[in-house]
Amino acid sequence: QDLLVPVGEGPFTWDSYNTFAENTDLSGETVTITGTWTGFEKEKVDEVFRYFEEATGATVEYSGSDSFEQDIVISARSGSAPNIAIFPQPGLAADMASQGYLTPLDPSVGDFVRENYAAGESLVDLATYAGPEGEENLYGIFYRIDLKSLVWYNPITFDEFGFDVPESMEELKELTEDMADEGLTPWCLGLGAGAATGWPATDWVEEMMLRLHSPDVYDQWVSNEISFDDPQVVEAIEEFGWFAKNDDYINGGAEAAATTDYRDSPSGLFTIPPECGMLRQASFVTAFFPDDAEMGENIDFFYFPAFEEKDLGNPVLGAGTLFTITDPSEGATKMIEFLELPLAHEIWANQGAFLSPHSGLNPETYQTDTQRQQSEIIQEATTFRFDASDLMPSEIGAGAFWTGMVDYVTGSEAADVAADIQARWDQLN
Amino acid sequence: MANLKLSGVRKAYGGTVEVLKDIDLEIEQGELVVFVGPSGCGKSTLLRMIAGLEKITDGTLEIDGQVVNDVPPAQRGIAMVFQSYALYPHMTVRDNMSFALKIAKKSKDEIEAAVDKAAKMLQLEPYLDRLPKALSGGQRQRVAIGRSIVRDPKVYLFDEPLSNLDAALRVATRIEIAQLKEQMPDSTMIYVTHDQIEAMTLASRIVVLANKGIAQVGPPLELYEKPRTEFVAQFIGSPAMNMLQGEIVETGERTRVKMANGGEAVSAVPTREEDRGKRVNVGVRPEDFAETEGTPIYRGKVDITEALGEVTLLYFEAQSDEPVIGKLPGVHADLRGREVAMSADPAKVHLFHEGQSLLWR
Amino acid sequence: MANLKLSGVRKAYGGTVEVLKDIDLEIEQGELVVFVGPSGCGKSTLLRMIAGLEKITDGTLEIDGQVVNDVPPAQRGIAMVFQSYALYPHMTVRDNMSFALKIAKKSKDEIEAAVDKAAKMLQLEPYLDRLPKALSGGQRQRVAIGRSIVRDPKVYLFDEPLSNLDAALRVATRIEIAQLKEQMPDSTMIYVTHDQIEAMTLASRIVVLANKGIAQVGPPLELYEKPRTEFVAQFIGSPAMNMLQGEIVETGERTRVKMANGGEAVSAVPTREEDRGKRVNVGVRPEDFAETEGTPIYRGKVDITEALGEVTLLYFEAQSDEPVIGKLPGVHADLRGREVAMSADPAKVHLFHEGQSLLWR
Amino acid sequence: MSPILTGLVTIAIAVAGCAGYFYASNWVLDRVIFPPRTDDRGRNIARANLVRPWLFILPAMLFLSVYLIYPVVGSFWRSLFNRSGAEFVGLGNYTEMFAEEGFRVALFNNILWVIFVPAAATFFGLLVAQLTDRLRWGNLAKSMIFMPMAISFVGASLIWKFVYANDPDIGIINALRDFVGLEPVDVLQVAFWNNFFIMFIMVWMQTGFAMVILSAALRGIPEETIEAAIIDGANPFQIFFKIKVPQITGTILVVWTTITILVLKVFDIVYAMTGGNFDTEILPSYMMDYMFRDDGRATAVAFVIMVIVTPVMVWNIVQARREMR
Amino acid sequence: MDNIAGQKSGLSIVTNISVVALVLIWLIPTVGLLISSFRTDDQITQSGWWRSAFAVSQAYRVSPPEEGARQEGDRWVLEGNLFDASEDDEVTGSGQVTGFGLTSRAPGAAEPGRTYARYQVAIMEEGELDDTNLEIAHPAGEEPSFPATDEDGNEIVLDPAPIFDRAVTVQENGDFRYEDAEEIDRAPTIYITAPQPPDFTLNNYEQILTSDNMDQAFINTLTVAIPATVIPIVVAAFAAYALAWMDFAARGFFIAMVVGLLVVPLQIALVPLLTLHQRVGIGQSFLGVWLAHTAFGMPLAIYLLRNYMIGLPRDIIECAKVDGATDFQIFTKIVLPLSFPALASFAIFQFLWTWNDLLVAKVFLPSQSDSWVMTVKIADDLLGSRGGDWGILAAAAFVSIAVPLAVFFAMQKYLVRGLLAGSVK
């Protein structure tokens, strides 16, 4: 199959790639990789790996699975782990590292990240865990960053109704009420995700945490220094509830959100008549827009704003996927090296729905302006925080927190839910 | 306690496979009629039509003068005893016997009285609380009969009720049924069997079924002594009646027949002058043969002898297709391999047209 | 083509349930020995021990002088025909018959020759390529026999081979077996049956089993005429021999017995002077009874008559537990309800000690 | 090598290897260890026959011991340790678990499942078996009803997601509600009853199984007992309940047991339908939440499941023993 | 029993009806899925599958290009045909307008042939005068007559007179006339509703079947399912024969053990076995799955087969013994052929089970996509990446059902026979 872009063409950073290609020969070797990207995303990442194959002569076998989190544990235990695992959550990676299933990366990788990645230091910290003996090491390198603090809307709908893009959380809430008054359901919300049902709600809560409290509180929350049922957390949950637990605000009613698949939720923006006015979702959601979605035409986004009165600046929530070595091999090491090349990022950037922290990336390679704008949002952010649920232990961040949010949306009290989650957390220690 | 009338009854399974036709039969109250016939001739089918378990394809069935073709089994006032007993395996003997009455919503006392009476009659009292599987074959059969009795039906139907019992039990139960019939002289019973002895001993009349129809109806001895067709003649009695070909040479009160194999038979069957020269089949039952010094009806070499103690069966070397068998009282093992001449009392020599009907009618 | 010897054979299932004991029996080459006895007396068990399908608990079994207690069935040189035929349902007749030979790794030609020969003997040639389910009962039984023949065994074992056949077929197959035996005069056969007629007609010797042991061994007529015990006397013959109590009043060449119910019997059994006054059971077979004008052995009211045509059975009103039955030739329906006096030829009057053994020995 | 070829070769090797064991071991036994030589062939054959049952049964018993007995024992042992397996906690996992609301909900739901699913599946199975017994198109009907048996639990869940979908244009239930003018509801969120909606999927799948076995049993009832009942005047309902059902109670119980056992194993349906949310968790799916995260807890759950099955197991053993007599 | 005299036909009608009803209930979910698998995603969300045979009305947004706009009086006018103007095949294909409007909120507000106009009107809201847009449909060529109140119940003030904003008239054939109070300098937006004819497509299947590695997954499934069906049958058949027909000391114990193990939940085995497999070096591999499936199916297999074999006539087996067959020969030549129905019915169960299994495959097979089986492929790849894509999901479900269904229908008659002898006794 042909490469996406012939080597040497376009605004891509070919030089470092060519150097890499010259110095690396892995002919006959196979690099196995597993991760969570399936479907379109798998197709895109496969394009990236193809350049690695082209450069090294190795074969890359990437498999994406919806139940990656389980599979990786099982295969690590049974001794048949792939060379590289791409973790969607640092939390699980930390778990695995502590059990000795991950191989530390060369310290040079850390140095590289610090120098070449936006917010490099924090990205190194997020990938540095205690190993089985307790020693701290860098175990992963971030590759793709998702920007979460985005609200998607249909400009045509806004135009017809005469709505304006809100500048602050206060305005957003006002807009929500207006829409409801006008007979337009303000929000599309889908929490369904198979076994991971509930996670989109955790993003909301995290956004609220960042907008209600200082980043320190957020960090304490992540590390359980303040308990999960702390009033500050409960407040954030309830702030989310202001939106999500009002039947008039949610397409299909608040309860429907719990069973609507998050991949299904954008469609309401595009229907005629529109089923909802806005969708708060991370940057990757564009992958689930219908075919006729056209940026700037019938879809656009704005920054999920902060409370004006709180004066906490413009916090931004993000997430990222982390490449780790689960079964060391020459190829695996080279793959990590490959990720240091801007090209590895540019290729996906060029296919859309991708943001990279790599500062060497040529912005021209972004497929759309949107991506460029999003990367600007990141630049403008006064606070950047990583998705909390991804940082929490997987039993919480990929378990109790999710189900707790579903319970909350479908009727439970915020305080009760928070207490339950904290109870589960207590058991871990 | 009823009479039954079948007129022109026909049965065709699936509309095409004709099993019975033109069945005309009247059964009076108090009779015990036995159906016999070769396997597959439709005995069970006829019985089941009377029971209502099979639809009657054509013709009518009357019970007590009422046409009951379309009356469901339960309303016909019949009771049936099956070959396999068909006891309800999950019910005790008592429950088996009272099931029909309970269904009919009879009062408790009434049920108890009826069951107790039947149990007494059949000596089933000690077993009333057992399950069928804890009973012997004969006891099970008695329960099946008891189940019929409690319903006090107009007609009892028995379909080979004894064929699953072993020889000794069969004899005993047969006698019990005979006694039962005697205790209920008014009840009408229809009994299907394979067993000749049962048929002969129990029946007030035997119905021989063959070729989709009734071959002959009559009291047992009449069938034995005056079979109307060769079929009936050979069907009733064991071993079967010997059939030997011959030609009438003298007619009158007594008839003389010249046998095809050289012998000569004299029969008490009267013939008319015009019958002379006609070809007939001479039928002699094995037990009616006796050794003779004079002109024999049959003479042949004994191939096999079977000494049963009481009697000895002589199997003659086959001269034609049909085997000839003689039955002599006592032990005669010495006859084996010898030439023996047999004749019979003229009164016991039957004559049949080659066209099958008994001549003398 | 072998002789068999059982010495002190005992069988106890599970070590405790004793079924057979002290069985001593010698069977010569060429004999056809029939085992009879009441149901459950151990006939099949004994046969299966000979086959090697059951372990012999105690005692020895010798075939041709070699103790074979521990030899597996296949090595004993026996063949067995089962009551259920036990044909392999998934194999054609030919395969059924050649199975044993194939197992024994015989050459193809050899197998074919043996099968063809047996098939010819049993007239099975047209069916060789059919599956057992496409055969009638009699044909199946013939296949089962053929399967034995091809193996050319030393001993043939038959376990009630005819009991699943209907009456007519049973007679026919019985005669076939008799003829078969005649064609293979050297083969030894052991045959288990329930059926008296089979036992009487086929056996060169009958072994009556009862009470875990052998009650009597002998040629059929010997058993009929000179039963050693009351049990054998009543077991052989149908209906069973009547047993009437009496007391010896005159001894000598002939013996006179005063019957408990008033009659008097004369028997050809000689007694000695010291026997006078002893209480005996007088045994008379129903068929040996005859109506008499003189002093009867038995006199009673006829309760039920069963007219079978050829003979009539008279059931006397019971005076004691044991029923008394008479069998008169011909038709005697008129005797019903009448008082009848019966006597018998002294040669046919058997005397038994109350202690069961036949007196005259 | 093409994948098809690899597949075929592996299949062939696997199957041949397995059959080969039996053939070879028998050959060795008969020809090498106890050859039937003429002098002592009787004894040698007898001896070989003493060994042979063990040859036959050995592989099966190996499988059973290694894959079922060892795990049962091993799991119990594991359940006495903490999540990492390093520390012995005795019954700690159990007490902690029972203290937890989520577990109690799962336990309660599981008991609902164990009661409802076998009962309903058996009931429907019996109903269909009886109704189709004399029907000319009975076999066709049975095939239709058996069909869900062939569908995986995941596939079945998918099918029912359709039926239960919130959108009246997708879900037929809400379409019907819509038709009669009712608001659409998310049936998977109707407290308590949602359990039954999920259970019905299992019923839908297992009815076919019950039906096949029960209709075979119904066929096995002696015709004469039914005819006798007809003559006795029983109506069709009385015949069914008083004559037929009592005669097949044994089979009904077997079916019931089998489905009960299955119910205690299936997690996929809950997993796919609700992911255990909305108080629909059952023990197997609850266990899956912990599996490979907290093995101590997971094995403890497995053991609770074992305990629930124990009566059924004992009953089966008793039954089998009785049958052996 | 159809022959019973005097039987009421009412009962048989009731029976037939009940069976029809039950069969329908049982079939509907599957049929729904089947039909949906042939529909596009749009159609699925537009109308229920039960209406798939009928045309559905769908709303479209059309923006005819502004070229050719002209001024007429104080209004600018654009005329043309919407179907010609649209580039969307779907719109063009429908060919008939059933309604139209000016906002996405009410895309079919007016019937074809009428005029739909927007005016700026003054309303009385809580005692204060306010401006609002009012959309109103009226016969073409006439002036609108304004209602007394708007939809919220506010009084409409007709003085000052409503100000014309824009209006559009659309004919059934798509001809339109668009009028605007201002100059038309960009393409106006017009909404129409048009019937969409029923449309079935094989696209979903095409996508599924041609998706990456689907063929590999199919082969993998077979590679798992066939040995995992055959091995337990062979192993269990020998054991069942031994337990049924061979005499040895521990027979009763083993039978009890098999029955007891029948009920062990298999989840309990996963964790310890995975560890065990790793320790003995099997790891995650096909061998591991076979072994696991074999073991998990073993109790039921032995139980079913033994029950069946013990029902074979004892005489036949003894006869074979007398004929000189060893136990091995008896087993292979007599018992095995005679047990075919039982073997077949167990094979069906085991095949269905292994084919449909997700859990065992996930745990014991490597997680790389080249060793995925169909269920894993569907659950972890297709379901995930196409969460809301019902059409694809439906097709995926059917693809995975196809083989088991075929196996089931082919072997159905043995199933019943095998079970009859197995479980009923």
Ligand SMILES: Nc1ncnc2c1ncn2[C@@H]1O[C@H](COP(=O)(O)OP(=O)(O)OP(=O)(O)O)[C@@H](O)[C@H]1O
């Ligand atoms: N349901 C049926 N469909 C078609 N033919 C049938 C049916 N039942 C019986 N028959 C046929 O009808 C004939 C008579 O059967 P029936 O059972 O009445 O015979 P039978 O005289 O009772 O025989 P047997 O003495 O063996 O009991 C047989 O040839 C049988 O094959």
Ligand SMILES: Nc1ncnc2c1ncn2[C@@H]1O[C@H](COP(=O)(O)OP(=O)(O)OP(=O)(O)O)[C@@H](O)[C@H]1O
């Ligand atoms: N496996 C066994 N275990 C215990 N007792 C048994 C066993 N097999 C048979 N018996 C008992 O041994 C006795 C003899 O049985 P056997 O089958 O030899 O009788 P039979 O004379 O052949 O009877 P029938 O004439 O009914 O065939 C019977 O009482 C029977 O109950």
Ligand SMILES: [Mg+2]
């Ligand atoms: Mg009949």
Ligand SMILES: [Mg+2]
């Ligand atoms: Mg026997």
